[in-house]
Amino acid sequence: SQQGEEDPQALSIQEGENATMNCSYKTSINNLQWYRQNSGRGLVHLILIRSNEREKHSGRLRVTLDTSKKSSSLLITASRAADTASYFCATYSPGRRALTFGSGTRLQVQP
């Protein structure tokens, strides 16, 4: 079964607005990663946050991690039409040597 569940499943916003996506997971993790997938393409790594970190920034991306709640959020600030894609969280758990992916959030940014 999927480890992570993203919320919302779909999100539509206007260019310039911020987009927030949430991810919940079930078991202990070593790290949590966010990936982007443009339609019909492979996944591209965005950002990784380790279990001992609470917040991380990369350009317009901000990721938070709350291990007590087993949840993470991805914030994209000042969104652009080019940010239109599906976003997936993925977790790496102790003893499991591959990532487990959530079901994704489809983001549509209207120009």
Add this chain to the structure above:
Amino acid sequence: NAGVTQTPKFQVLKTGQSMTLQCAQDMNHEYMSWYRQDPGMGLRLIHYSVGAGITDQGEVPNGYNVSRSTTEDFPLRLLSAAPSQTSVYFCASSYRGAGGNTDTQYFGPGTRLTVL
């Protein structure tokens, strides 16, 4: 660097046929994985490998075989294709990170498989 390459990009099979999906990486990564992605869903792990000669099962291994004879290549074999295996298949690779963690994964462009 070509990164992670997959062939073919598209394939149509009839039920019962067998085929091999190819995956290669030129980044000297220890870890390689195969995932399948069904419409509107995330990726589910089929098989993975932590090095040449070492493979293990993921969440959905039935109907698939893998082998890892070299660091570069990680082919996925469908033994007897079924319509339920219609999906997009992604191969990924990564370094073995500090403490044995798997860090950033690099994905291939995918193979779109249809089984009739």
